[in-house]
Amino acid sequence: xxxxxxxxxxxxxxxxxxxxxxxxxxxxxxxxxxxxxxxxxxxxxxxxxxxxxxxxxxxxxxxxxxxxxxxxxxxxxxxxxxxxxxxxxxxxxxxxxxxxxxxxxxxxxxxxxxxxxxxxxxxxxxxxxxxxxxxxxxxxxxxxxxxxxxxxxxxxxxxxxxxxxxxxxxxxxxxxxxxxxxxxxxxxxxxxxxxxxxxxxxxxxxxxxxxxxxxxxxxxxxxxxxxxxxxxxxxxxxxxxxxxxxxxxxxxxxxxxxxxxxxxxxxxxxxxxxxxxxxxxxxxxxxxxxxxxxxxxxxxxxxxxxxxxxxxxxxxxxxxxxxxxxxxxxxxxxxxxxxxxxxxxxxxxxxxxxxxxxxxxxxxxxxxxxxxxxxxxxxxxxxxxxxxxxxxxxxxxxxxxxxxxxxxxx
Amino acid sequence: xxxxxxxxxxxxxxxxxxxxxxxxxxxxxxxxxxxxxxxxxxxxxxxxxxxxxxxxxxxxxxxxxxxxxxxxxxxxxxxxxxxxxxxxxxxxxxxxxxxxxxxxxxxxxxxxxxxxxxxxxxxxxxxxxxxxxxxxxxxxxxxxxxxxxxxxxxxxxxxxxxxxxxxxxxxxxxxxxxxxxxxxxxxxxxxxxxxxxxxxxxxxxxxxxxxxxxxxxxxxx
Numbered sequence: 001x002x003x004x005x006x007x008x009x010x011x012x013x014x015x016x017x018x019x020x021x022x023x024x025x026x027x028x029x030x031x032x033x034x035x036x037x038x039x040x041x042x043x044x045x046x047x048x049x050x051x052x053x054x055x056x057x058x059x060x061x062x063x064x065x066x067x068x069x070x071x072x073x074x075x076x077x078x079x080x081x082x083x084x085x086x087x088x089x090x091x092x093x094x095x096x097x098x099x100x101x102x103x104x105x106x107x108x109x110x111x112x113x114x115x116x117x118x119x120x121x122x123x124x125x126x127x128x129x130x131x132x133x134x135x136x137x138x139x140x141x142x143x144x145x146x147x148x149x150x151x152x153x154x155x156x157x158x159x160x161x162x163x164x165x166x167x168x169x170x171x172x173x174x175x176x177x178x179x180x181x182x183x184x185x186x187x188x189x190x191x192x193x194x195x196x197x198x199x200x201x202x203x204x205x206x207x208x209x210x211x212x213x214x215x216x217x218x219x220x221x222x223x224x225x226x227x228x229x230x231x232x233x234x235x236x237x238x239x240x241x242x243x244x245x246x247x248x249x250x251x252x253x254x255x256x257x258x259x260x261x262x263x264x265x266x267x268x269x270x271x272x273x274x275x276x277x278x279x280x281x282x283x284x285x286x287x288x289x290x291x292x293x294x295x296x297x298x299x300x301x302x303x304x305x306x307x308x309x310x311x312x313x314x315x316x317x318x319x320x321x322x323x324x325x326x327x328x329x330x331x332x333x334x335x336x337x338x339x340x341x342x343x344x345x346x347x348x349x350x351x352x353x354x355x356x357x358x359x360x361x362x363x364x365x366x367x368x369x370x371x372x373x374x375x376x377x378x379x380x381x382x383x384x385x386x387x388x389x390x391x392x393x394x395x396x397x398x399x400x401x402x403x404x405x406x407x408x409x410x
Numbered sequence: 411x412x413x414x415x416x417x418x419x420x421x422x423x424x425x426x427x428x429x430x431x432x433x434x435x436x437x438x439x440x441x442x443x444x445x446x447x448x449x450x451x452x453x454x455x456x457x458x459x460x461x462x463x464x465x466x467x468x469x470x471x472x473x474x475x476x477x478x479x480x481x482x483x484x485x486x487x488x489x490x491x492x493x494x495x496x497x498x499x500x501x502x503x504x505x506x507x508x509x510x511x512x513x514x515x516x517x518x519x520x521x522x523x524x525x526x527x528x529x530x531x532x533x534x535x536x537x538x539x540x541x542x543x544x545x546x547x548x549x550x551x552x553x554x555x556x557x558x559x560x561x562x563x564x565x566x567x568x569x570x571x572x573x574x575x576x577x578x579x580x581x582x583x584x585x586x587x588x589x590x591x592x593x594x595x596x597x598x599x600x601x602x603x604x605x606x607x608x609x610x611x612x613x614x615x616x617x618x619x620x621x622x623x624x625x626x627x628x629x630x631x
Contacts, residue, residue: 003525004512004515004519007507007508007512008505008507008508011507011508012507015507313503314505316503317503317504317505317516318516318520319464319488319491320462320464320491320495320497321491321492321496321497321516321517321520321564321568322488322489322491322492322493322517322520322521322568323488323519323520324484324485324487324488324489324520325484325488326484326485327488327520402465403459403464403465404459404464404465407464407499407503
């Protein structure tokens with residue numbers, strides 16, 4: 001039976017090549033966009049380099065102060081992270097780093113754009129960067145404000161060229177020379193809390209904000225590390241309790257909000273207390289995916305109705321010789337699933353090419369997108385939904401066709 | 411074998427009501443070859459469609475093989491047609507995308523058969539109509555007479571007790587028409603298949619056991 005359906009499905013596809021092209025193009029193009037999008041989301045959310053201890057970490061990326069007519073929201077300050085978040089009992093370590101800042105540096109009169117960030121020593125213990133050579137700076141080096149730097153592999157290649165080892169050499173950023181003590185594997189820019197080209201001890205920061213800024217807000221992120229997974233909830237609650245007790249020093253504000261969240265929650269945190277960032281992100285992505293899918297689906301429904309209409313004589317004959325309406329619906333759905341899976345296959349190939357192009361063009365720093373098993377599975381699932389959505393209605397309509405009317409329409 | 415009682419068929423549109431069949435009663439015995447004649451639009455095809463359970467009468471009863479058919483569900487009707495009835499149409503109604511053998515196998519797809527059985531039965535049916543050498547052809551590669559022979563093979567492949575033929579020779583020249591008629595007569599004589607045939611051709615009708623004439627939806631002979 002299935003073999004017979006396959007035969008007729010292929011024959012029908014061959015018969016109206018233009019319709020087939022439009023259908024396959026619609027499916028494969030949409031699928032390509034979805035696959036690239038999911039590959040992107042998968043990379044951003046799913047890739048746990050360098051924060052491999054994500055399951056026992058909570059991220060502090062924002063602190064909001066709200067008063068009548070005033071709202072202020074931004075990353076916390078170094079002072080807040082050391083004096084408040086840093087004094088909690090549950091976290092065993094706290095990684096503190098500034099957001100990355102851009103500057104330019106010159107090698108042989110060639111300008112190189114460089115991003116640098118400041119971190120504390122525990123940062124290197126909480127996060128597990130892959131060191132290609134050398135090592136991270138320690139607490140003593142930080143306390144002594146030594147001008148040392150950890151750089152990314154990309155930075156090494158750009159600044160030093162093909163040199164085998166760069167440990168002990170100097171790199172200049174923002175008119176200061178730093179001694180390179182470690183080279184790490186690249187981090188994509190989408191992991192904005194851990195990405196940079198150059199990592200420096202916070203004590204060498206020129207502006208000294210870590211010393212003078214006693215506000216709650218500044219330009220730093222914190223990652224709290226619990227002893228075990230079981231302590232994460234406790235750490236979360238302890239942080240919330242601490243925020244509730246936080247004295248409000250600025251009379252313009254009457255509430256302070258901040259959360260120590262899981263990676264995904266903190267990544268999409270919008271600073272809006274009423275709507276969770278995850279909810280907004282998921283809703284936005286769902287609406288986008290829905291719109292993306294609904295157009296080709298409607299298009300397919302339309303094409304399918306025309307296609308099936310052309311086959312009304314066949315429907316009449318099949319019914320006369322013993323096909324029930326249900327059997328016919330089944331046949332048309334199977335045919336449609338064959339079509340969409342074919343479109344899916346083309347879509348996967350196109351996605352593979354698209355990802356190669358995106359990776360090759362290096363549009364987003366250090367972001368290597370790959371089609372993985374999850375993405376492929378999502379793709380196939382999307383295809384199946386496509387096939388069902390666009391096949392069920394036309395099939396149902398046509399199966400209800402009166403046999404005599406169907407046979408008359410030649 | 412077939413029993414129609416006071417069959418009435420009315421086609422209604424918003425403004426017009428047309429009486430296609432007016433109180434037609436008909437008995438067809440097992441093994442009988444019956445032809446139905448009448449001018450165009452007199453209701454011949456409507457009557458054949460009602461006998462074939464492709465259309466429902468507005469009034470009246472139909473019994474086929476002593477079974478009432480008015481209460482059957484869509485699925486039961488489909489099974490009933492599949493087992494008991496075979497259809498031959500004036501314009502053949504072959505599926506052009508399928509090869510001759512696949513076209514003939516079609517009724518067997520809707521019953522419990524293996525691919526091997528289907529192939530064997532279809533090959534036998536094609537041999538019966540003298541088309542063993544055309545199994546791999548597509549309908550568009552065949553002449554009108556050959557197409558109708560494929561259609562006959564399709565109608566008999568499931569070994570139905572009744573064959574309903576709607577002007578089977580209508581699109582063919584007289585030589586081809588006679589060939590088709592010979593096949594139908596042979597089926598009737600050798601296999602005992604009951605055949606009801608709608609035709610315009612007096613010569614063809616004369617070859618059958620009995621002739622029924624319709625005029626304006628009523629039986630006149």
